Amino acid sequence: MVTKQVRRAPEDKDVTRADSLAREIFSGVANKWALLIINVLGEQTLRFTEVRTAVDGISHKMLTQTLRGLERDGLVHRTVYAEVPPRVDYRLTEAGGALRDTVNGMCAWTRRYLDEIEAARRRFDAQHNDAAHPPHTGTKD
Amino acid sequence: MVTKQVRRAPEDKDVTRADSLAREIFSGVANKWALLIINVLGEQTLRFTEVRTAVDGISHKMLTQTLRGLERDGLVHRTVYAEVPPRVDYRLTEAGGALRDTVNGMCAWTRRYLDEIEAARRRFDAQHNDAAHPPHTGTKD
C-alpha cells in the first residue's frame, strides 16, 4: 500500500470529453445555484438560514440539495452543533475558495457587461421580432 | 437626445437579488452548455459543426439554442455566408472573450482539484451509504 496516485488517463481531465470525470465535475458545478452559494459563502461562515437569505430566491429544497452536493465534493465544510435549536454552519474549503475566485470573476463580468448585454438583447429582439419572415409583399396588405 | 446611460438602480447589478438583471444574466450564462461553448470558442472562429464536435456530447438542438442565446446577449458573433452548402461561423465578441477568461479559470480549477474531489466523494459516499440509519441492533439480524 503505497498511497499511490490513481492512474488517470489524461482524457479524464479534459472537460470537452463528454464522459470524462472533469466534465462531470464541471457540469455539477456549472449551475446557478451552486455558483451563487459558493459566491455568498465567500470568506464567511454562514448558517443554513443565512445562506438561504443571502441567496435570494432559492428554495429550501434546492439549498439543501445543492449544499449536499458541494459538501460531497468537498467544496464546503459542514459543521453541526449539538444544540437544542439545531445549529449548522457552512464555510468554503480550500477547494471551494479556489472555485470562488473564478465565480467572483463571473460576477464582476456580469456587472461589467450588464449594460452592454441589455443593449445587445434589445437590438437582437428588435431584429428578430417583426421584420422577420416577410410574407410576400412587405408591410403592404 | 443625449445618448444618456440608462438610469439603473444599484440593486440591479447585484447578483444576489433574485429579480435583478444581473441575476438573470448570470443565471443565463451559469449553465454547462453555455460555458463549454464559450470555452471551446476561445480565440478561434468555428463553424456550427465544428463547435458541435468540440463540445462533445451536446445535442444539435441545445447547440443551436445556446448559441442563439449567446448571440442575443452579444457574447458570440454569428457570420452567415451565402454559399450553397451553407456556412455559418461563430466567434467570441469582446464580452464573450472576457467571460471566457473566467471560464478558463473554472476549467483549470476542475483539473487542479479533480483528484481531491473524487477522493472527497468517495469519503462522503462511504460515510453515508451504509452505517447510516442504524436500524436498532446494528449489524446483527
Add this chain to the structure above:
DNA sequence: CGGCATCCCCCAGGATACTG
C-alpha cells in the same frame, strides 16, 4: 432550526424529421 421525504408540475433537453 435544519434535514429528509413525498407529491407534483413544468420545462430542459434529447431524438427525429423537414426545409433552404
Add this chain to the structure above:
DNA sequence: CAGTATCCTGGGGGATGCCG
C-alpha cells in the same frame, strides 16, 4: 451544412409535511 419544428420523457425544482 445550418436552422426550425414537433414530439416526448426525465428530472429540475417548488410546496408541503414530518422528524430530531
